[in-house]
Amino acid sequence: MGKGFLDKVYSARDAEGTRRLYDAWAETYEAEISENGYATPGRCAAALAAHMTELSAPVLDFGCGTGLSGLALKLAGLTTIDGVDLSADMLKRAEAKGIYRALRQVEAGAPLGHAPGTYAAIAAIGVIGAGAAPVSVFDLLMEGLAPGGLVVLSFNDHALEDPANEGKLDDWTGSGRAILRAREYGPHLPGIGLNSNVYVLEKT
Ligand SMILES: C[S@@+](CC[C@H](N)C(=O)[O-])C[C@H]1O[C@@H](n2cnc3c(N)ncnc32)[C@H](O)[C@@H]1O
Numbered sequence: 042m043g044k045g046f047l048d049k050v051y052s053a054r055d056a057e058g059t060r061r062l063y064d065a066w067a068e069t070y071e072a073e074i075s076e077n078g079y080a081t082p083g084r085c086a087a088a089l090a091a092h093m094t095e096l097s098a099p100v101l102d103f104g105c106g107t108g109l110s111g112l113a114l115k116l117a118g119l120t121t122i123d124g125v126d127l128s129a130d131m132l133k134r135a136e137a138k139g140i141y142r143a144l145r146q147v148e149a150g151a152p153l154g155h156a157p158g159t160y161a162a163i164a165a166i167g168v169i170g171a172g173a174a175p176v177s178v179f180d181l182l183m184e185g186l187a188p189g190g191l192v193v194l195s196f197n198d199h200a201l202e203d204p205a206n207e208g209k210l211d212d213w214t215g216s217g218r219a220i221l222r223a224r225e226y227g228p229h230l231p232g233i234g235l236n237s238n239v240y241v242l243e244k245t
Contacts, residue, residue, distance in 0.1 A: 170200025
């Protein structure tokens, strides 16, 4: 297995290329990232759970992949989790975990299609940055929340190298449209020496 996909995932590609990459990676994704100690889902889930007032409130796992992020949310005590993703093959594996209330395939950049407030929180764990979704999806996530709603997300070291990514969060907090509730730097994929920042923001 080695660095099967990890050695190519962090290059820039368009949405169709991203979908194809994750369809192709679906079968070996969990083995490859688990063997590298994938730590960000557990860190994000703990950070979100610490800021939720009601753990049974619905949470959307955006870019849920094979469901490792949903599993981490569940293990942190969250009980009502829906998932969406670009890749049908990743979603099939998420479905097999039996932890999601509902799963749906989405088009890149399309509005999420739920009324604001449907979800108390939205997670984008390992989803924004080179190799996955552009930071413009952060606007979609925030538009899908009502005031008081939370978003938990991560930027790995590659994503942190691009100032546009944290800049997007700064735009929201600087304009008073969101409050930064938590930011913590720590391990992402220790097996390849990669760290990440985990953030919790609240929509105002
Ligand atoms: C690195 S995986 C992370 C999956 C999961 N959250 C986890 O922690 O294991 C990134 C996921 O984001 C999905 N993705 C990438 N771009 C997306 C987009 N624009 N909209 C929705 N999902 C997207 C990919 O299909 C892939 O499943």
